[in-house]
Amino acid sequence: MNILWSSDPEAVEKYRFALGTDTQALDSAAMVARVLHDNLGIQQVIIGPDVALEPACDLAESARLDRPELGVILLRNRVDVTTLSQALRSGMREVVTADDHTALADALRRSRELTAKLAGHSGAGSGNEGHIITVFSAKGGVGKTTMSTNIATYLAQTGSKTLLVDLDLSFGDVAISLQLIPVQSVFDAVGMSGHLDEQGLGSLVTTHDDSGLDVVCAPNDPSDADRIPVHVVTELLKVARQHYDYVIVDTPPSFTEHVLAACDISSALVLIATLDIPAVKNLRVAIDTLDMLGSPKDARIIVLNRSDAKVGLRADDVVTAIKTPIAVNVPSSMTVPASVNRGVPIVLDDPKGAVSVAIRELSDGHIRQRFGDPVNGARTSHRKSLFKGRR
Ligand SMILES: Nc1ncnc2c1ncn2[C@@H]1O[C@H](COP(=O)(O)OP(=O)(O)O)[C@@H](O)[C@H]1O
Ligand SMILES: [Mg+2]
Known part of the structure; x- marks a missing residue:
């Protein structure tokens, strides 16, 4: 499932070709944070061209630590070198020109593949x-x-x-x-x-x-x-x-x-x-x-x-x-x-x-x-020790 963060009420319609139907539109950073917190099924956040670069990068930066498997994709009306480097440094996966819907669809596909690999690889995500x-x-x-x-x-x-x-x-x-x-x-x-x-x-x-x-x-x-x-x-x-x-x-x-x-x-x-x-x-x-x-x-x-x-x-x-x-x-x-x-x-x-x-x-x-953890020591952690050989 995707989140589209944009204050443009028509944004979901505009990007439907690339996003598909499983997309929730939200218009503030607080709402995005809340939905991400409550819904672990969200895999991608697409940030509209109307959202300022700084809050967009803040979201990517905290997601990088919180939910490394989450794909954050930034849409900009014009992609310049400064925006690109700032966005990628914050942990965004891709920066795409807003009117290039084919590029957005490709970026989403690549991001979904990466998310699947990360989830499969670590066995961990925020759900874990x-x-x-x-x-x-x-x-x-x-x-x-x-x-x-x-x-x-x-x-x-x-x-x-x-x-x-x-x-x-x-x-x-x-x-x-x-x-x-x-x-x-x-x-x-x-x-x-x-x-x-x-x-x-x-x-x-x-x-x-x-x-x-x-x-x-x-x-x-x-x-x-x-x-x-x-x-x-x-x-x-x-x-x-x-x-x-x-x-x-x-x-x-x-x-x-x-x-x-x-x-x-x-x-x-x-x-x-x-x-x-x-x-x-x-x-x-x-x-x-x-x-x-x-x-x-x-x-x-x-x-x-x-x-x-x-x-x-x-x-x-x-x-x-x-x-x-x-x-x-x-x-x-x-x-x-x-x-x-x-x-x-x-x-x-x-x-x-x-x-x-x-x-x-x-x-x-x-x-x-x-x-929902078993009580009284019935559980043995699935997590490996930070140090090899211990426990
Ligand atoms: N249930 C208890 N019965 C007796 N002494 C206690 C109990 N709980 C704490 N203490 C004692 O009270 C003192 C303060 O406890 P501590 O846990 O260090 O408090 P805090 O961290 O809130 O400052 C310690 O000397 C501790 O041993
Ligand atoms: Mg103390």
């Missing part, structure tokens, strides 16, 4: 992409790192190819929680910006041997955080989801621009609440912010951490305040800080304990199930 899940709370100390490291460890240990990315860029403690000694970090993605690939991503990763979890750690030097452009993080996550079943993102306690970028491309958000007024207030503000940004409500999974704390506030009060049901209650347990101090995630350190049971319920019942 992994899922990015961002764990967030606007307050520190509520259990973001505890949840993200344990969800990721459990998913990896039970057969899903999983990457944990520490986006708490200044004060990240994923490495220390898992006793990892990273050689590279998120910061090293900066030098690969624009051409980060599977091998480049592999060079950033440190593996947690006990579970097989891959981790991209936060920089050692907190000041490096300011030198990591947002687009580098977006590129890192988009490349990662092409090679992992799950990409779990740990975050700092505020909506930094990096966090917003991660939320924007996440398939689900795990939002952590605790039974204290500031945490509930901050969660309410975070939810309002997400609403304002148009983030879908059904992508949110609310986790109440330390749900059994006797502090006067009840779970019902939290639900009333945040107007969202709680998916999973995780009790308080001394085994959690003890496991952190030992550098062994609680799901491995105390797998039968109540905290581990709750984290498994969250991972299987609310994460895997939402994406």
Whole structure:
């Protein structure tokens, strides 16, 4: 199926000879992005001559990472060298003169053939992409790192190819929680910006041997955080989801621009609440912010951490305040800080304990199930390891 992006209401008729009947006309970049996101069956986007070059190239550029199998073809009233080189650099497959319908039909045929080859070759396309899940709370100390490291460890240990990315860029403690000694970090993605690939991503990763979890750690030097452009993080996550079943993102306690970028491309958000007024207030503000940004409500999974704390506030009060049901209650347990101090995630350190049971319920019942994955470790990832010989 094709999309024709043009504000000319007669465009579909005009190009019918080349496009055939299976074409949906859309008149804005936002609509094109939405339909591409919702409909994985789209194979080609044809961009009309009335669309400015810059937004057209922006679309091709993001599609190149998001959906490498998607063919983007640009129509121009006049094709000059500057347009051609800019378009091809952004990842468009062809640039065609708008009134040459035979050339357009040929370009579409070539693009369709390439799409079919890419789909057949890699066995992957966007339909086979992994899922990015961002764990967030606007307050520190509520259990973001505890949840993200344990969800990721459990998913990896039970057969899903999983990457944990520490986006708490200044004060990240994923490495220390898992006793990892990273050689590279998120910061090293900066030098690969624009051409980060599977091998480049592999060079950033440190593996947690006990579970097989891959981790991209936060920089050692907190000041490096300011030198990591947002687009580098977006590129890192988009490349990662092409090679992992799950990409779990740990975050700092505020909506930094990096966090917003991660939320924007996440398939689900795990939002952590605790039974204290500031945490509930901050969660309410975070939810309002997400609403304002148009983030879908059904992508949110609310986790109440330390749900059994006797502090006067009840779970019902939290639900009333945040107007969202709680998916999973995780009790308080001394085994959690003890496991952190030992550098062994609680799901491995105390797998039968109540905290581990709750984290498994969250991972299987609310994460895997939402994406139609078999639960409880029944799945073995079809994805190959980034490093030969491992797993
Ligand atoms: N369910 C729990 N029971 C007991 N301690 C917990 C629990 N969840 C988190 N903690 C402890 O609370 C502290 C903060 O947790 P952490 O995950 O680092 O929070 P954040 O990443 O949100 O700042 C840590 O010492 C952790 O061990
Ligand atoms: Mg943390």
